[in-house]
Amino acid sequence: MALAQVERVRAELAARHPGIRTEVVPVTTSGDRWLGDLSSLGGKGAFTKEVDAALLAGEADLAVHCMKDIPADRPLPAGTVFAAVLERDDIRDALIHPGGRTLDELPPGTRVGTSSVRRVAQLAASHPHLRCVPFRGNANRRLAKLAAGEADALVLAVSGLERIGETERISEILSPEQMCPPIGAGVLALQCREDDTETIGAVSALGHPDTHRETDAERMLLHVLQGHCNSPIAGYARAERDGRLSLRARVFSPDGKTVLDAHEWAGPLDPATLGISVAVTLLRQGAREVIDAIPH
Ligand SMILES: NCc1[nH]cc(CCC(=O)O)c1CC(=O)O
Structure with a gap:
């Protein structure tokens, strides 16, 4: 998903600045590596910390983040700014059930793979007869675990599935009424060093x-x-x-x-x-x- 996001940004940049050269600097974050409970990682920013560090160290000039993964209870890391917020993709979550059932059709005891406290609480409120089982890892990995039978169904963001080209797995798109989305759903944020006026100038036109x-x-x-x-x-x-x-x-x-x-x-x-x-x-x-x- 992260690589697809970077390619979208590169394509949009190339469309606006035909001469521009960009290079991808892959960074693995602690949130990607650690497949246990995210709260035990200590502190927020599990998906952004290492990328911010690379940006501040000058190893990269532009960070591409899911807005949803950027802590909002504090300012951005000192020395960095949002240079652009890209146009929002679908904000909804989707149910993935290999048999094609909808949420209301799932029988009692169905194991739904999700570690998201937001999804678990809403399913407990609306479908208390379902059983949520912890499921971490990127979307590809979760789909593989589903295929391996570690859960009977999954709830994933539509935008994430679009980015990895797996929307045909969707059995039902959940309305925001059924499953209220997270803050920042479906939005990519471009972050720069605050003194890097050249990069900020180059990417700001991508903002929506x-x-x-x-x-x-x-x-x-x-x-x-x-x-x-x-x-x-x-x-x-x-x-x-x-x-x-x-x-x-x-x-x-x-x-x-x-x-x-x-x-x-x-x-x-x-x-x-x-x-x-x-x-x-x-x-x-x-x-x-x-x-x-x-x-x-
Ligand atoms: N923490 C993983 C993560 N970060 C952003 C998205 C979805 C894409 C988005 O909302 O930008 C996902 C996967 C998911 O929730 O299914």
Whole structure:
């Protein structure tokens, strides 16, 4: 998936700057290597830390990250900036069941492979008769484990499956109502050193302003909520064609028994203020207590 993402960026850069030469610097992150519980890795940024270090060391000039994997409860690493936020892909999750069943058709006890606290909590709320089994590793690896019978079904992001060319495995695309997406779903962020005006100038035209507004609202929400690795938080902003911006967000208890929900329109508010407002609404509903009660 990461390599497909880099190729998209290279193609978009080449289309805008015909003379440009780019070179891929592959970096393996601790999140890729460690297949156990992510919370035991200590700290956030398991999928971004090593890439940020390569950027700051000058081993690379441009980092391509899934926005979803960039911690939002703190500023970007000192000395780096977002140079562009690319146009959003599909934000939805998909069910993959080798027999082609939909979520509602899965019989009790079906093993759904996912380690995502967001997916586990929502399945516990909507389909308590299913059984989630821990499943880590990149999407290709998870598909291989499914084929090997380590689970009966999987939930994966549609955008990730598109990037690795595996959308024909999808048995059902889940609506955001059924499975609220994560903050930053389906968005690639390009990050540069803040003093590298040359690279920033070259890539900034790849940015998509509406996606940037959406992710600003979403990430501010997460910043205010101050979740941790085990807190099931979901939400997505939508910029309408007429310019209006809304943000829906949900906070769950791990067992899915508590579901806090908020949906607001920005009106005259800027995206970040919308994020604050929705976060405050969730805090008023008890989000702090729900988040802090989860072991982490
Ligand atoms: N942590 C893995 C990861 N990071 C981003 C995506 C999906 C693509 C995206 O939302 O950008 C995935 C895989 C998944 O959740 O199925």
